[in-house]
Amino acid sequence: MKISKKRVKEIIKEELVRMNETTVRLSTMKDANFEPGRFVQILGKKGKVKLDKKSVKFLAKWIRSNSGKHGMGWSFTEGKLNEGKTLTLPNGVKAIIDFKGITFKTRTSKPVFLDRGELLKFFRGSTKYLRYEGKVAESWDSPQPYSSKEAKQVIDGALRNYAKDLRKVQYRVVKDWMSKAKSGVIDYFDLQRGLQTGDIKRAHPYETEFLHKVLTKDKIIDRFRKYFGGKKAFEKRRKRGY
Numbered sequence: 001m002k003i004s005k006k007r008v009k010e011i012i013k014e015e016l017v018r019m020n021e022t023t024v025r026l027s028t029m030k031d032a033n034f035e036p037g038r039f040v041q042i043l044g045k046k047g048k049v050k051l052d053k054k055s056v057k058f059l060a061k062w063i064r065s066n067s068g069k070h071g072m073g074w075s076f077t078e079g080k081l082n083e084g085k086t087l088t089l090p091n092g093v094k095a096i097i098d099f100k101g102i103t104f105k106t107r108t109s110k111p112v113f114l115d116r117g118e119l120l121k122f123f124r125g126s127t128k129y130l131r132y133e134g135k136v137a138e139s140w141d142s143p144q145p146y147s148s149k150e151a152k153q154v155i156d157g158a159l160r161n162y163a164k165d166l167r168k169v170q171y172r173v174v175k176d177w178m179s180k181a182k183s184g185v186i187d188y189f190d191l192q193r194g195l196q197t198g199d200i201k202r203a204h205p206y207e208t209e210f211l212h213k214v215l216t217k218d219k220i221i222d223r224f225r226k227y228f229g230g231k232k233a234f235e236k237r238r239k240r241g242y
Contacts, residue, residue, distance in 0.1 A: 024125035026118040034129035042122070047110030053130045055089035060123065062087060063097070170214055174223075177215075181227050188224040191215055 024032045029045040039052045051059075087095045096103040101115040114122060146152040180186045195212045202208075214220065 022125075022129055024121060024129075026114065026121050030112075030114070030118060032122055032125055034125060036129045037131060040122075040126060040130065042104065042112050042114070044110075044112035047106075047112045049093055049104040049106050049109065049112045050091075051089065051093060051104075052091050055091045055093060056126050056130055058090055059087065059095055059102075060126070173211065173214065174220060177220075178223055178227075181224060187228060188215075188221065 022034045022036060024034065026032055026042075031043045033041045033043065037053065039050060040056060041048060041050045085097045087097065089095055092106075094105040096105065101113060101119055103111050103113045105111045146155070177186070177191060181188075192212070192215065195208050195215065
């Protein structure tokens with residue numbers, strides 16, 4: 001089959017584009033293929049969407065201008081977009097922005113959704129390969145400023161009180177552990193197993209994680225060793241090898 005010169009030129013052009021593309025892995029099932037300085041194609045599990053440099057810049061500018069002084073993290077964490085905001089980008093793609101992330105819709109493919117983690121990688125890649133003006137990627141997950149000096153004072157004062165309450169709870173917990181260990185009811189490994197396994201209905205994961213961090217402090221482990229002759233467990237456990 002004879003190929004025309006025009007088709008040969010198209011094939012060469014497509015191959016050059018493919019060679020110049022740079023892929024950024026957004027997640028297990030999603031990639032962003034950049035042609036530096038020109039456009040990006042987002043590939044989802046079932047759909048795909050192509051954005052030119054102008055459209056990405058438009059989206060970044062909108063997010064930056066609607067998310068506080070230091071970036072887009074504010075609008076996605078403060079619940080300002082719970083009901084969703086629909087933008088029509090310069091290339092005709094619709095971007096639906098809500099609390100969870102952005103859904104891109106086109107007429108030629110199924111929608112592609114990017115959550116906040118994927119968007120962070122996307123904008124970092126866009127800043128690097130499309131070279132548009134702006135600092136969306138850097139500020140996406142950065143802490144936002146206090147709304148006022150009074151708010152800072154309120155948070156600082158409350159945090160001190162929270163810390164005091166947590167120390168009191170921690171003291172009561174450790175005292176209970178040591179009391180039971182001293183009486184020969186439990187050892188270090190009983191507590192470790194109880195905090196890492198068992199019925200999840202007993203406590204939330206972050207609660208057991210907090211208690212486990214308390215348990216594994218050096219000074220707490222040393223107190224168990226004091227009760228068990230320099231070890232962390234009963235002598236019978238050591239003899240049985242578990």
